[in-house]
Amino acid sequence: MQRRDRVFAIIERELWTLLRNRVVIAVGIGFFGVIVGLSGVSMGSPGGYVSLTYDLLLPVEVLIPTLAFAYVYRSIRGDDERGELDVIRTYDVSRLEYVTGVLIGRTAVLLVVVLTTLGVAGVVASQGATPPVEFFATHQAGDTPVVYIRFMVFAAIYTLVASSIALTVSAATRTNREAIAAGVGMLLTLAIGLDLAVVTLVSTNIIDAGSIAIFTGLSPASAFRGLVLEMAIQPALAINPSVATASPLASAISLLSWFGISTGITVVAAWPETR
Amino acid sequence: MLGRSLPVVLVVVLVLLSYSLVVPVGNDTVKPAQSGNTFDLGLTDETIREVEQRDLSIPRVQVYYSSYEYVVGFNTIESFLAEQDRAGHQRQFGQPVEIFVSDYAGTNVSLTEDGYLTASRHVGLVDAEDTFVVVDSHARLPNGPVAVPFANRDAADKFANEYGGDVVPWVDVAETISPEQSLTRDNFQAAMDNRSAWADATVATARNLTDRPTSVVVGEDAPSLAAAIDAAPPNTTVRVPPGTYRTDGLTVNKSLTILGAGSATRIRGDGNGTVVHVTAPRVGLANLSIDGVGDIGSRRSMLNASRLEQAGWSENIELAYGRGDAAVRLINASASVLTGLHVNTPSSGIISLNSSNSVVHDVELHVTEGDDEGFMGVVAMYGPLVVEASQFAGGRDGVYTHRADGIVVRNNTFQNSRFGVHEMYTSRSLVRNNTVRDTRTGIIIMTRPTGNLVVGNDVRASQVGLSTAGSSSYYAGNVLSGNIRGIDILSFQSLVERNTITDNTVGIRSGPGLPTNLVTANDIVGNEQAATAGLGPLRVWTVDGEGNYWGPMPGVDGDADGYYERSFRPNSPIDEHLHDAPGAWTLAQSSTIALVRSVQNTVPGLRSAGIVDTAPRVTPVQPETLAATQASNNSTEVAT
Numbered sequence: 001m002q003r004r005d006r007v008f009a010i011i012e013r014e015l016w017t018l019l020r021n022r023v024v025i026a027v028g029i030g031f032f033g034v035i036v037g038l039s040g041v042s043m044g045s046p047g048g049y050v051s052l053t054y055d056l057l058l059p060v061e062v063l064i065p066t067l068a069f070a071y072v073y074r075s076i077r078g079d080d081e082r083g084e085l086d087v088i089r090t091y092d093v094s095r096l097e098y099v100t101g102v103l104i105g106r107t108a109v110l111l112v113v114v115l116t117t118l119g120v121a122g123v124v125a126s127q128g129a130t131p132p133v134e135f136f137a138t139h140q141a142g143d144t145p146v147v148y149i150r151f152m153v154f155a156a157i158y159t160l161v162a163s164s165i166a167l168t169v170s171a172a173t174r175t176n177r178e179a180i181a182a183g184v185g186m187l188l189t190l191a192i193g194l195d196l197a198v199v200t201l202v203s204t205n206i207i208d209a210g211s212i213a214i215f216t217g218l219s220p221a222s223a224f225r226g227l228v229l230e231m232a233i234q235p236a237l238a239i240n241p242s243v244a245t246a247s248p249l250a251s252a253i254s255l256l257s258w259f260g261i262s263t264g265i266t267v268v269a270a271w272p273e274t275r
Numbered sequence: 276m277l278g279r280s281l282p283v284v285l286v287v288v289l290v291l292l293s294y295s296l297v298v299p300v301g302n303d304t305v306k307p308a309q310s311g312n313t314f315d316l317g318l319t320d321e322t323i324r325e326v327e328q329r330d331l332s333i334p335r336v337q338v339y340y341s342s343y344e345y346v347v348g349f350n351t352i353e354s355f356l357a358e359q360d361r362a363g364h365q366r367q368f369g370q371p372v373e374i375f376v377s378d379y380a381g382t383n384v385s386l387t388e389d390g391y392l393t394a395s396r397h398v399g400l401v402d403a404e405d406t407f408v409v410v411d412s413h414a415r416l417p418n419g420p421v422a423v424p425f426a427n428r429d430a431a432d433k434f435a436n437e438y439g440g441d442v443v444p445w446v447d448v449a450e451t452i453s454p455e456q457s458l459t460r461d462n463f464q465a466a467m468d469n470r471s472a473w474a475d476a477t478v479a480t481a482r483n484l485t486d487r488p489t490s491v492v493v494g495e496d497a498p499s500l501a502a503a504i505d506a507a508p509p510n511t512t513v514r515v516p517p518g519t520y521r522t523d524g525l526t527v528n529k530s531l532t533i534l535g536a537g538s539a540t541r542i543r544g545d546g547n548g549t550v551v552h553v554t555a556p557r558v559g560l561a562n563l564s565i566d567g568v569g570d571i572g573s574r575r576s577m578l579n580a581s582r583l584e585q586a587g588w589s590e591n592i593e594l595a596y597g598r599g600d601a602a603v604r605l606i607n608a609s610a611s612v613l614t615g616l617h618v619n620t621p622s623s624g625i626i627s628l629n630s631s632n633s634v635v636h637d638v639e640l641h642v643t644e645g646d647d648e649g650f651m652g653v654v655a656m657y658g659p660l661v662v663e664a665s666q667f668a669g670g671r672d673g674v675y676t677h678r679a680d681g682i683v684v685r686n687n688t689f690q691n692s693r694f695g696v697h698e699m700y701t702s703r704s705l706v707r708n709n710t711v712r713d714t715r716t717g718i719i720i721m722t723r724p725t726g727n728l729v730v731g732n733d734v735r736a737s738q739v740g741l742s743t744a745g746s747s748s749y750y751a752g753n754v755l756s757g758n759i760r761g762i763d764i765l766s767f768q769s770l771v772e773r774n775t776i777t778d779n780t781v782g783i784r785s786g787p788g789l790p791t792n793l794v795t796a797n798d799i800v801g802n803e804q805a806a807t808a809g810l811g812p813l814r815v816w817t818v819d820g821e822g823n824y825w826g827p828m829p830g831v832d833g834d835a836d837g838y839y840e841r842s843f844r845p846n847s848p849i850d851e852h853l854h855d856a857p858g859a860w861t862l863a864q865s866s867t868i869a870l871v872r873s874v875q876n877t878v879p880g881l882r883s884a885g886i887v888d889t890a891p892r893v894t895p896v897q898p899e900t901l902a903a904t905q906a907s908n909n910s911t912e913v914a915t
Contacts, residue, residue: 108282
């Protein structure tokens, strides 16, 4: 069996595990409902893509890690618990291949849910807007779907990072209870903790104002938010904020690092190499 | 196999989506919009019609704003600057992205003898950035001086050499041209005091006319009223004892006072035409009853088409409203007084043309009811009158004005007519403390005038209480209650404040115009629907952090400044029912709503149509007036 085939076999297995799970589907529908529901609020409003991106930024930032945790935390943990991990190890599968397969499989489903949801939300929000009175000259004020599509791209990257972090939790914990506790802790840290830390550090002058962009980029949620603000919304604003809203480079490096480091830890934590 | 295909599909999708990162976002170069395709501000309809009639030219500004989807046009640079300066302008429109301005270079621009701006060639629009503007020259339009822009310095210099003024580059224009008076309570109160003082002085002067010495007594010194007028020397009084005096049209052509004994002195026309023609200044008609008026309200339809075509826009209106039958008709009769009159008419009551500073005081006017039956109570054309302490019933409009700038209509009652007060092409008027009942619209302003003051009126049981139009106007302290709609806001750049709007089907309806009105410190409670909005972006009804009173809110006023830290959206499905549907209050407290609201407040300019008050008041602005209005409505309901 080729190495690639082995990875695909694991992906296949993960996909079907998720797709057979009713809770997973229910959570997906929940995510879909919330996001599309929120976008429905801006239905009927003219000039919606910039506003829609603003609207969805915060909910997406919080809900994607939640969704990722729900979809991923049981993966390696569950295999271990049911003893399947020991079975898998009897095959000719390296832990890198195993982790890659699990990550791709789980993330694929996540991405389908996230992208479908955001896509539908974009379409819903653009519907029902009273078309401008044609008699009058109008302009777009920079409001194009490109803004929203960029937002979707960043959301996809953020999903991948969130998924890899959730997978680390799944691999590094030894019991279900531990996994849930660590997962919730991770969510709180991502959603609130890291930003709170930066705010505290700035307000106590430990970080000077010049480094806010760098330190803000350290949190994946803030890195995602920074990318959306700086690279999707900001170009569409007719009048730019006087300074950059975030450092895209810091954000990109941060997201890449979170992905790399967490995946590395996952690989190491999946099972000890020598046994 | 799903395991192979899905990741591949996702990668392809992501690559495609990533293409958006290289597609440029942002504005292409914008071009000026076609004239007539923009929402326009600046200049009254009166000025624009005068400009058209005299073939003058208006310098135009066209602006693309960052937070406003429609292109906004301005008549004159002055009006553009005034809007830039207006409180709350930037919150609603954002910043100008692109500004275009008229270019008078190479247009054969010149000034008429009166200093009016004309250009014989087409005046195009150019990017404002590089233009030069001639300010403080002799150039003007019927409303006042105008700055004249040129695409190049040479042309501007040439114009300035010929007609005076300074040449300034566009960037310095804002500092050079002094802005109009801003829309503050103090400014409007000062204007109101000014107008009231004028009216008081005018009334005091006019009422002196009733103290003239008696020279002729009808029936004793002269056989008839007409003979008495012939016999009486100017500046004296003709006394008319009780009785009925028949006439086929009486003309007062010298400065006399005709003094009756009250309603027992009756001047009766023959049912054709106008009963009393006043054609001299300083005439007094006092304590009389007048009837027997002809029944033709408007003679316009009797004229042939070519006659109407010859007439200018204003004369056309005069033909329609100023030439009908009336009990009294004033022509060039300035500083006259009509007081203590009782009038019954199937057409108009009093028509005044070119009779500035005349006074209608304590007149009881009964116009035959029904739109097609009676006509206007008072028609005021050209020149301001004071109409006060009078009672109007029936007919079309109680007071109809046409180009009667500065007219004061105060302390009157109007009922059972189409409109109470109807202002056309009339600016800087004061409509104060009038009581209106059972009309289609209590007080209606039309044709984009400027500087009108509508204050302290009480309109009830009408279809619309107050309908606003034009700019720089003040609608304040009115009580609008028990109407189908309290206020229709169709105005621009006007201050709507301290009104008590209660028990209407719809409190305020905001029309589709540019969101430039300041709506603050009104008490809007107990209406079936607090406010509705027409097409257009979100209107923010909060001025400098001060909103309106809409009733209790599910929010807090943490800093105790008298305003809730929660916005109110009278059109939102939940806020709309805060005060009439059980449970809406709890739903409104939900964190979801808070989330939605926080994002909705981020970018108002591009946001959905509707109204938001970002700082609703905790307590009513005028609690006594509100309580009294609601109490009187309740007692009426019990009585009926």
